[in-house]
Amino acid sequence: MSEIVEKAESFVTEILENQLDPKFLYHNLRHTQRVVKSTKELLNFYNLGSAEEEKLLLTAWFHDTGYTNGSKDHEEASCKIATNFLKQENYNPEDIEQICAAILATKRFHQPVNLNEEIIRDADASHFAQKSYWETTDYLKEELKELGIADYSNKEWRDLNIKMFRNEHQFYTDYAKENWDEGKEKNLKQLVKEKKTEKEIAKKEALKAKYKSESPDRGIQTLFRVTLKNHLTLSDIADTKANILLSVNAIIISVALSNLIPKLDNPSNAYLIYPTAIFITFSVVSMVLAVLATRPNVTSGQFTKKDVADKKVNLLFFGNFHKMSLGDYEWAIQELVKDKEYIYSSLTKDLYFLGLVLNRKYKILRLTYTIFIVGIVVSVIAFALSFNFLGGTERL
Numbered sequence: 005m006s007e008i009v010e011k012a013e014s015f016v017t018e019i020l021e022n023q024l025d026p027k028f029l030y031h032n033l034r035h036t037q038r039v040v041k042s043t044k045e046l047l048n049f050y051n052l053g054s055a056e057e058e059k060l061l062l063t064a065w066f067h068d069t070g071y072t073n074g075s076k077d078h079e080e081a082s083c084k085i086a087t088n089f090l091k092q093e094n095y096n097p098e099d100i101e102q103i104c105a106a107i108l109a110t111k112r113f114h115q116p117v118n119l120n121e122e123i124i125r126d127a128d129a130s131h132f133a134q135k136s137y138w139e140t141t142d143y144l145k146e147e148l149k150e151l152g153i154a155d156y157s158n159k160e161w162r163d164l165n166i167k168m169f170r171n172e173h174q175f176y177t178d179y180a181k182e183n184w185d186e187g188k189e190k191n192l193k194q195l196v197k198e199k200k201t202e203k204e205i206a207k208k209e210a211l212k213a214k215y216k217s218e219s220p221d222r223g224i225q226t227l228f229r230v231t232l233k234n235h236l237t238l239s240d241i242a243d244t245k246a247n248i249l250l251s252v253n254a255i256i257i258s259v260a261l262s263n264l265i266p267k268l269d270n271p272s273n274a275y276l277i278y279p280t281a282i283f284i285t286f287s288v289v290s291m292v293l294a295v296l297a298t299r300p301n302v303t304s305g306q307f308t309k310k311d312v313a314d315k316k317v318n319l320l321f322f323g324n325f326h327k328m329s330l331g332d333y334e335w336a337i338q339e340l341v342k343d344k345e346y347i348y349s350s351l352t353k354d355l356y357f358l359g360l361v362l363n364r365k366y367k368i369l370r371l372t373y374t375i376f377i378v379g380i381v382v383s384v385i386a387f388a389l390s391f392n393f394l395g396g397t398e399r400l
Contacts, residue, residue: 286379
C-alpha cells in the first residue's frame with residue numbers, strides 16, 4: 005500500500021468516526037471499508053498498474069466522506085474533501101480530477117464511461133452479491149428512517165429492493181459478472197420467495213376472513229353451545245335429584261313394610277296404624293312425583309316437507325323425526341344447513357323447549373321435596389302423638 009493511501013485511510017477513518025452523524029447506520033466507516041475491500045478484489049484481477057490502483061483506492065476511501073456534511077449532494081462534498089486533502093499532499097492535479105470523476109460516478113443512475121468507473125461502481129454495490137446483504141439492507145432502511153428521508157414498511161422495502169435488483173442495478177466489470185452475479189441472483193430469489201410467501205399468507209388470511217364472515221358468528225356459536233350445555237347439565241342434576249328421592253322413599257317403604265306392618269296385627273300396636281299410614285302415604289306420593297319429574301313425553305316423531313319448507317319443525321330434537329325414514333331426514337338436514345336463519349331458529353327452539361322441560365322437572369321436584377319434608381315432619385309428629393296418647397291409653 006502506498007504512503008498516500010495509508011494517509012487517506014487514517015484521515016477518512018478519523019472523520020467518519022468523529023464527524024459523521026450516528027444516524028448514518030449504513031453509509032459509515034464499515035461501508036467504506038467494505039467498498040475498499042471489494043475494490044482491491046477487482047484490482048487483483050485487472051492488474052492496472054500501481055498508479056491506477058492507487059487512484060481507485062483513494063476513490064474508494066473518499067467516495068462517501070461527503071456524508072459528514074449531510075446526505076444532499078454528498079458526492080460533490082466527497083470530491084471536495086478528497087481534493088482538499090490531496091492538494092495538501094501535493095498530489096497530481098490531473099489525478100485528483102480523475103479521482104473526483106470516479107467519485108461522481110457513484111451517483112445513482114450514472115453510466116460508467118471507463119473501466120475505473122465500472123470498478124468503483126461494482127465495488128460500491130458489491131453487497132448485493134454478499135451474504136451480508138440482508139444486514140446491510142436493514143441498516144440502509146433504518147438510516148433512511150432515522151434521517152427522516154423515508155419510512156418504508158417491510159413489504160415496501162422488499163419491493164423496492166426487488167425492483168432495484170431487476171430493473172436498475174447491474175454489474176459492469178467482467179469479473180463482477182462472473183463472480184458476483186450468482187450471489188446477487190441468490191439474494192434476489194430469496195427476496196422473491198419472501199414476497200410469494202407473504203402473498204400466500206395474505207391469501208390464506210383473506211380466505212379465512214371470508215370464511216369467518218360467511219360462517220355463523222363465533223360469539224353466537226358460543227352462546228348456543230354454552231347455554232345448551234348448561235341446560236343439559238341442569239337436566240342431569242334434576243334427574244339425579246329425582247333418583248335420590250326414589251331411592252330414599254323406596255328404602256323407607258321397604259323398612260315400613262318389613263318392620264311396622266307386621267306389628268299392626270297386635271292390638272297393642274293399634275296406635276301405630278295412623279302414623280304408619282301417614283308415613284307410607286307421603287312416601288308413595290313423593291315417589292310418584294319423582295317418577296313424573298323424569299317421565300319422558302311421547303311425541304309424534306314425524307314431519308312433512310311443508311313443515312320443513314315453512315321452518316316449523318325442529319330437526320335437532322329426536323322426538324320430531326324418530327319415525328321418519330333416513331332418506332327423508334337426510335333431505336331435511338340438507339335443507340336446514342342451506343339456511344343460516346333456519347339453523348338459528350332450530351337451535352333457539354331446541355333451547356326453548358329444553359327450558360320448558362327443565363321448568364316442569366324443577367317445579368315437580370320442588371313439590372316432591374316439599375311433600376317429602378312435610379311427610380317426614382308430620383309422620384314423626386303423628387308417631388310421637390300416637391305413642392304418648394294412644395299408646396298410653398292402651399297401657400292403662
